[in-house]
Amino acid sequence: MFTRPKKNLPGGIPSYIIPDNGVEFKNNILSHICENRKITVLPSQKYNPNNKPHIERFFRTLTFSFSQKLKGTTFSNPTSRGEYNSKNNANLTLSDLKALLHEWIESIYHQSPHSGIDNRVPTIFWKESVKHTPVLSMSEDEVNILLRIPMERTVNNGRIQVNYLTYYSHCLVRDNLNKKKVTILIDRTNLAKIYVRDPDDKNSFIPADSTNPSYTENLSLYEHVSIQEEKKNISRKDLQALGDKADILARWNLLVRIQESYAANKKLKKLKLDTPSKIKNLINHFSNSVVTYNQVNGSSTTHQESEIVDEYITLSTLNHNEPTTNAPPKSDDDEDSTYESMSI
Template structure:
């Protein structure tokens, strides 16, 4: 039975962090005297009862009235009960309590001392055999129990023996030996080298031997024992030991008690994001070659634990992967049943996010991510460094995804190399990237979303449905807004050919209007990496984005940037092995050889003329040069077969053409001219 208190003179209590003693009770009012400055305060009993019911008032016993307890404001604590002690101690305390309660329930002993032994035996015989013991207690022991019970105000814990203090007390050690032990612990044990107790004991023993060389034999210090050293280490605070040996951060994490995270009241109020490599090897669908471990970026709703967005790719985390995952989280997921026929459920998570919680990775600090979230009204919250517990929901989900799904697939790499044992991940790998997408979608929609979650006491899907019934998700005005703000941003120059992005040409009447007003300028281009058919170009004068379509819509519409890049690489690879490329290289080589021959012939002609008088050639005027150029351009093409010689037979018709023929300003293809170039003035 615990101690009992009332608002009587002499009782002590703690109120508003200060200790008081009740000095007087008059007509429903209580006069309180402070232990700190002896000031007197008068309170109404009804007010004190209300404060007691609210947990703001606590009665104090004699042990709690010590100076240390009285000066410091204590948190709400409760002493241990009888059930917290060992069974043997419980039986002894119950035996004494039953004897006292049967003989003197109110503490007053009404029977004479000579009759007490018989009373004790009669009560002892009525007890249960499990607690009464072998024989009844003596009168002296009964009086000692009664005195302790009355002093503790009928608290049953006063009847418990001080069993924790049993055993022989350790003998005091010499003061100098205690100093050497403390010095050894500080210099050897409490260091970042993390040396063992054995090394510490060896150092202490060496110092003891050095000390004994300066002492008389009768004053020699005893040797240090391991038990003596452990007892000295046990007196040091555990946080101080961990901080000295492992660092402050490790010590702080080792003693930390994690509390519940921020409480959310509606869906999408707080969404946590993180990325991790999946523990599985993926192969190419066409060649079967290993492609490696893909990365996943995932977002989870803190209110419902519903997965709102994912993105899987082989690219290491960057700003583009975060934006793609964010786009997947915002937009409705109507593609699931059309793309993945094996998925039975629906992925209902969508909508704009209020707070996006992430760590301090470079991909989350990218300017494109900050600007995109600001445009969509999303507040980005960065957790402190090395504090994964600040976004524990997404950390736990990614672990559940790897352990609950990925590790069960063929080709898994498990969590680490040690857990693989004899499993050959490369030989077992059969999952393609598209198959991995389908597996993850099936698991998220048909398994994870409908599994009971102890953190929310329901399933994520049910919690999401309950939340959006009161707070429907919000969407941007159009999907073009999402494509622009969450797309890839680049700088390009607007030319007569439009805009070139990813080796594709884009044009539109809006671009023609922009070029007519501004000329060839550098513009900001935003595009959707999942659809290269359309881009948006910023018109700074109009302060808005204008649309531009690809000039190859049948190719670019619906194709992703990764697919387009793969096609370009494949086209270049196929061209290197095609016969057209070999013919092209042969033609270039032949042309280069012919050019070299012409240069050598020209050099030989120049060499023959050396030593002769330099002949000054007359320069043709502008009209003559133009006539010669047009004459060269109007020469017929070389025939495929050699033409026969001129027909000099008598039946041949005479050539009735003039000796000189005028060359038109814009020549057309006609019969070959066999005459020379007319001289100046002969037109």
């Protein structure tokens, strides 16, 4: 929104916003942005949807004109969904969804007449309006800096420590900054660099690079926290020997565990899809073959029933036990044929 005017699109820095009362809208990032750009925050009235009628109307239009037109939609409720299998029809990634939403807003929503502006087309109405009122905007670089998590940290000889990571900039080696607290801005999706607000110029930011770039490049904050937990599995002796490389090793170990977990979940998903129908058939088969105690003078088990129980045990063993042989790993096709052979 902040950079759109530079692309000749409707948008810019708003004069005021009315955020929702959800916890996600009461964070320090939003407060930081509004304070930095002099945006007024008007509190939303609780339990009063008419306080933001345009937003409620937009969400309604978004739901029926966009969301429910996509493959894999869950519709508004189970009744509307009916027999439609949302899970099997879902085929969009998050990137796909963002691209489609952007196209829908630009090509359809902003090009359609809106009753709220006397049935005018928003893009045309906007272009006429900005001729009389200047629009404030920001560059991509400014937005990239501003939309980060603000924190306070202390400068120590040009270095700043954040979550067991060290950042350095020669611009921070100043007498008036040493041992002083400063505001830093962190990108939670990439910890390779931070920005430090210059105490001498509140609108100026100093970049500081990680002292361990091979580890922090494209490293998210969530991943970093998980890696620090993974490091606890490495012995103290090895940690001392590895030094900075310990983080890289822990990151590698974490990725390996994620891949193994993904492979296991993939097998489990296949198992969950196959097992219910197999067990149901087994129970039906079992029920039809049972000979009760009253029918056979105290004998409650038939030869056929015994075979079915053995088959159930075999199925359970196949489902839950990993192979103990040193056979080469099976391909996806081999896995499928293995599950298909588990017929009851």
